[in-house]
Amino acid sequence: MNAKIDIALTLNGEAVTGRAEPRMLASDFIRDVLLMTGTHVGCEQGVCGACTIRFNGVVARSCLLFAAQLDGAVVETVESLGAPHDLNDIQKAFRKHHALQCGFCTPGFLMTVSEILQTLPLSTDHEIRDALSGNLCRCTGYEHIVRAVRDLVNQRDGVQA
Amino acid sequence: MNDAAIPKDTRSAPAPETSRPKYIGERVQRLEDPRLLTGTGRYTADIRFERMAHLAFVRSDQAHARILGIETDDAATFPGVIAVLTAQDFSEIPDLVAPSRMKNYHPTHCPVLARDTVRYVGEPVAVVVASDRYLAEDAANAIVVDYEPLGASSDPAAALLGDAVFLHDEVPGNLVLERSFATGDAGSAIAGAAHVVEGRFRLRRKSPMAMEPRAYVADYDRGRDALTLYGATQIPGVVRDELAKLLNIAGNRIRVIAPDVGGGFGGKGSLYPEEIIVAALARRLARPVKYVSDRLEDLTSTSQGFDEYVEARLAFDDDGMFIALDAEVIGDIGAYSIYPWTAALEPVQVASFLPGPYKTPHYRGRVRGVCTPKPPTGPYRGVGRPMAVFALERLVDMAAETLDMDRAEIRRRNLVQPDEFPHRIGSGIIWNHSGFTECLDAAVKAVDYSGFKERQLLALEQGRWIGLGIGSYAELTGIGSRIAVAPGMPINTGNETATVRIDATGAVIATFATASHGQSLETTLAQIVAEELGVRPQDVQIVQGDTGMTAHGTGTYASRSAVIGGGAAILTTRALLKKVKRVAGRLFDVDPDRVETGDGEIYVPGTNHRIGFDELARAVYSDMATLPLAARETLESQENYDPVLGTTTSSTHIAEVEIDPETLSIRLTRFVVAEDCGRMINPQVVDGQVHGGVVQGIGVALLEELEFDATGQLLSASLADYLIPTSAESPHIEVIHLETVLPDNPGGFRGMGEGGTIGAPAAIANAVADALAHLGIGISELPITPSKLHRLIAAKNLTKDRE
Numbered sequence: 001m002n003a004k005i006d007i008a009l010t011l012n013g014e015a016v017t018g019r020a021e022p023r024m025l026a027s028d029f030i031r032d033v034l035l036m037t038g039t040h041v042g043c044e045q046g047v048c049g050a051c052t053i054r055f056n057g058v059v060a061r062s063c064l065l066f067a068a069q070l071d072g073a074v075v076e077t078v079e080s081l082g083a084p085h086d087l088n089d090i091q092k093a094f095r096k097h098h099a100l101q102c103g104f105c106t107p108g109f110l111m112t113v114s115e116i117l118q119t120l121p122l123s124t125d126h127e128i129r130d131a132l133s134g135n136l137c138r139c140t141g142y143e144h145i146v147r148a149v150r151d152l153v154n155q156r157d158g159v160q161a
Numbered sequence: 162m163n164d165a166a167i168p169k170d171t172r173s174a175p176a177p178e179t180s181r182p183k184y185i186g187e188r189v190q191r192l193e194d195p196r197l198l199t200g201t202g203r204y205t206a207d208i209r210f211e212r213m214a215h216l217a218f219v220r221s222d223q224a225h226a227r228i229l230g231i232e233t234d235d236a237a238t239f240p241g242v243i244a245v246l247t248a249q250d251f252s253e254i255p256d257l258v259a260p261s262r263m264k265n266y267h268p269t270h271c272p273v274l275a276r277d278t279v280r281y282v283g284e285p286v287a288v289v290v291a292s293d294r295y296l297a298e299d300a301a302n303a304i305v306v307d308y309e310p311l312g313a314s315s316d317p318a319a320a321l322l323g324d325a326v327f328l329h330d331e332v333p334g335n336l337v338l339e340r341s342f343a344t345g346d347a348g349s350a351i352a353g354a355a356h357v358v359e360g361r362f363r364l365r366r367k368s369p370m371a372m373e374p375r376a377y378v379a380d381y382d383r384g385r386d387a388l389t390l391y392g393a394t395q396i397p398g399v400v401r402d403e404l405a406k407l408l409n410i411a412g413n414r415i416r417v418i419a420p421d422v423g424g425g426f427g428g429k430g431s432l433y434p435e436e437i438i439v440a441a442l443a444r445r446l447a448r449p450v451k452y453v454s455d456r457l458e459d460l461t462s463t464s465q466g467f468d469e470y471v472e473a474r475l476a477f478d479d480d481g482m483f484i485a486l487d488a489e490v491i492g493d494i495g496a497y498s499i500y501p502w503t504a505a506l507e508p509v510q511v512a513s514f515l516p517g518p519y520k521t522p523h524y525r526g527r528v529r530g531v532c533t534p535k536p537p538t539g540p541y542r543g544v545g546r547p548m549a550v551f552a553l554e555r556l557v558d559m560a561a562e563t564l565d566m567d568r569a570e571i572r573r574r575n576l577v578q579p580d581e582f583p584h585r586i587g588s589g590i591i592w593n594h595s596g597f598t599e600c601l602d603a604a605v606k607a608v609d610y611s612g613f614k615e616r617q618l619l620a621l622e623q624g625r626w627i628g629l630g631i632g633s634y635a636e637l638t639g640i641g642s643r644i645a646v647a648p649g650m651p652i653n654t655g656n657e658t659a660t661v662r663i664d665a666t667g668a669v670i671a672t673f674a675t676a677s678h679g680q681s682l683e684t685t686l687a688q689i690v691a692e693e694l695g696v697r698p699q700d701v702q703i704v705q706g707d708t709g710m711t712a713h714g715t716g717t718y719a720s721r722s723a724v725i726g727g728g729a730a731i732l733t734t735r736a737l738l739k740k741v742k743r744v745a746g747r748l749f750d751v752d753p754d755r756v757e758t759g760d761g762e763i764y765v766p767g768t769n770h771r772i773g774f775d776e777l778a779r780a781v782y783s784d785m786a787t788l789p790l791a792a793r794e795t796l797e798s799q800e801n802y803d804p805v806l807g808t809t810t811s812s813t814h815i816a817e818v819e820i821d822p823e824t825l826s827i828r829l830t831r832f833v834v835a836e837d838c839g840r841m842i843n844p845q846v847v848d849g850q851v852h853g854g855v856v857q858g859i860g861v862a863l864l865e866e867l868e869f870d871a872t873g874q875l876l877s878a879s880l881a882d883y884l885i886p887t888s889a890e891s892p893h894i895e896v897i898h899l900e901t902v903l904p905d906n907p908g909g910f911r912g913m914g915e916g917g918t919i920g921a922p923a924a925i926a927n928a929v930a931d932a933l934a935h936l937g938i939g940i941s942e943l944p945i946t947p948s949k950l951h952r953l954i955a956a957k958n959l960t961k962d963r964e
């Protein structure tokens with residue numbers, strides 16, 4: 001049961017391989033084997049959302065996947081977004097609105113926001129709060145995160161704030 | 162954002178008038194953000210070293226039991242296992258004991274691994290070292306511990322009874338501490354008063370629940386005999402000092418670093434057995450050792466918060482003026498008195514802050530801290546004050562109801578008035594001038610308070626239950642050494658030393674012993690240094706959270722860092738600026754007083770003398786021709802700041818709720834905070850702290866409860882059972898900043914990191930009680946949940962039927 005297997009995937013646009021026991025969690029595999037530590041682990045119970053990644057284009061909790069399930073998959077993590085000196089629009093909005101404090105939950109929020117901006121109308125703040133409710137943040141009280149997302153939705157929809 | 166500006170009276174030392182750009186008070190974008198937004202932060206769990214070994218702990222599944230035996234032989238043969246250790250393998254490490262000079266205090270002895278007795282579910286009993294965490298856990302699962310249950314009461318009142326089982330031989334009657342406060346004669350004042358209201362209030366146990374679970378990595382350099390511990394901690398300085406003692410290592414051979422830390426809220430503010438073991442094993446095995454706790458471990462082994470009963474009576478006259486307050490506080494402190502704070506921290510603060518921001522001539526408060534077989538309690542955001550404010554503000558509303566007086570009006574009458582500061586309350590705390598009445602007025606004005614009654618009646622006619630509640634409070638922040646030393650703890654939390662230097666390239670580095678874990682100190686302290694020195698915030702590198710960089714310091718907690726760290730930043734940078742001007746005056750051949758600085762340039766107004774900090778640095782450090790030896794001053798200053806006492810921060814929170822009569826779900830429909838935190842360094846950061854604090858307060862009021870059964874088993878042991886607020890339950894939060902009178906400290910700052918959690922529970926409890934007023938139901942326990950409401954209403958109906 002503990003024999004390691006080869007896992008090959010596309011991670012943030014790059015073809016990578018790693019070896020892991022099949023039981024290893026995808027979150028641990030990404031962090032400890034592929035050494036992309038931007039994906040955080042806050043609960044390993046699928047509740048907090050800190051480990052949120054894009055798995056074949058769809059957001060998923062990497063702590064609820066096994067490393068073996070990543071074989072052949074296309075995976076994006078927070079590292080696929082902008083770089084420290086070249087933040088993308090979502091990251092810029094988070095910075096502008098002070099939507100992060102300790103930053104531990106932030107990668108998960110950024111991945112969630114990158115999807116909901118593409119999939120949901122988010123016409124009211126209420127809708128934004130609902131769409132974010134699968135990600136926990138203990139620092140911000142969510143107020144500034146909601147403002148950042150509102151700003152991004154306005155940009156997307158060409159609405160003047 | 163609702164930014165009300167109130168005229169200021171600047172008693173504090175203002176920065177000397179210059180044309181230098183201002184950064185204090187600006188919404189400077191955070192300097193820590195680019196790394197935290199891109200996955201390039203470095204949290205403890207991200208740190209790895211070659212040959213790193215991993216730990217898994219075996220934790221007690223019994224609350225109070227004798228350990229009869231631990232079977233480790235099988236586990237030791239598991240693949241990847243390097244060592245399996247129990248208490249006897251750490252016999253050289255002294256027990257953790259939190260001393261205090263407080264009378265009637267009995268410290269407990271907490272071994273790093275349970276020796277022969279376990280005292281709570283989750284207490285570490287054995288540890289496995291393996292080449293990988295999965296393998297370590299496999300082996301840990303194979304360890305069998307044989308227990309003989311000893312029984313104990315998980316209820317603190319029962320634990321005080323004569324026949325209760327003692328948790329510690331050295332704590333007679335399970336009474337860890339007892340302390341009383343008295344001013345005047347509350348007993349006879351209550352007996353003679355026209356009106357008295359009373360209640361028995363209960364706040365349930367919480368978990369600080371930082372999103373990052375606790376984690377530690379130690380790296381031992383065998384050649385240099387140097388140990389480095391990276392840890393998710395708020396108090397690297399305290400950890401270093403105590404580890405040096407416990408492991409018997411010189412302080413200069415051990416360095417504790419708090420890298421990026423994913424929130425703390427008090428939970429990472431104590432010294433833990435796990436970090437001692439990680440450090441000890443790295444040295445013993447001469448290889449790096451890592452331990453990352455999982456969420457279940459965090460819920461059972463990180464210090465917990467609150468958990469007390471308050472029985473209180475408030476006496477007042479026909480005009481609603483408070484006469485006397487009397488309180489009995491019982492704090493359930495859990496199994497051990499936590500290092501370094503002691504078990505006194507939380508419950509004693511309940512009793513000492515209970516009189517609140519009001520003038521109540523007579524006060525008597527007694528607090529007892531009781532040990533029970535549960536995880537130790539420690540600091541949690543607000544410390545004592547959420548309970549104190551909840552109990553008092555409920556009594557205040559009950560008093561208003563008794564007299565049929567307006568709830569804002571009864572507060573207005575009793576609050577310390579602007580011309581009555583400083584004011585000493587019955588527990589001995591002294592309030593300095595802060596916007597007590599101004600905050601109340603501003604909050605009341607913001608919510609259309611006078612129109613609420615009408616809205617409420619209208620709603621009731623439509624079958625909707627809505628309520629409004631007020632929570633007013635004051636707190637002491639940025640506490641200096643005279644107060645910090647009073648409880649007789651083994652550490653000095655009352656001062657901060659800053660070192661600011663300009664290096665040979667002209668770059669500015671400012672070093673502090675604070676340890677930011679979300680507070681934005683890399684930005685706010687840089688704003689202070691930048692403004693005072695005349696550079697840009699992004700040009701200032703803030704170094705903190707590393708004991709290798711400072712002689713002494715404790716860390717970040719208790720709303721201290723902006724006031725004390727900020728004060729040290731100002732004093733130090735001013736001293737450095739003097740040197741800069743002296744050297745520049747020499748270079749320009751002008752009087753140093755004529756030299757100005759700003760945005761990285763040093764110049765003399767009205768002349769063409771203008772150089773950069775790099776040129777100044779070159780003249781001082783590298784270019785041996787320009788300045789004579791005597792003028793080559795080291796461009797570095799170090800100053801200490803100790804506020805001696807503390808500053809008073811005040812606030813009023815107003816909550817509006819709607820309760821669904823069918824499901825009894827409680828929804829927050831509005832939340833307003835008016836607060837006086839003095840001069841703001843960065844208003845956006847202040848707002849963020851208030852929002853985060855309020856939402857934790859919402860958790861306190863409506864959701865969070867660590868539930869234990871009668872034997873001490875935790876029933877809410879996951880994030881699916883222990884609910885914290887999500888964005889869906891959190892309302893939009895309006896914040897009104899008042900700057901009434903600036904406190905007398907270098908920056909005019911007041912601490913504000915905890916306030917949100919202090920005021921919100923009371924305001925929400927009062928709002929829920931208001932929404933249920935037509936049913937005659939009061940709120941005396943938090944969190945209040947739909948199922949508890951259901952029970953309250955059912956009980957009320959039952960008594961009605963009986964009548």
Ligand code: FES
Binds near residue numbers: 046047052061
């Ligand atoms: S770590 Fe995956 S949801 Fe919390």
Ligand code: FES
Binds near residue numbers: 103
């Ligand atoms: S910023 Fe700290 S948990 Fe969200």
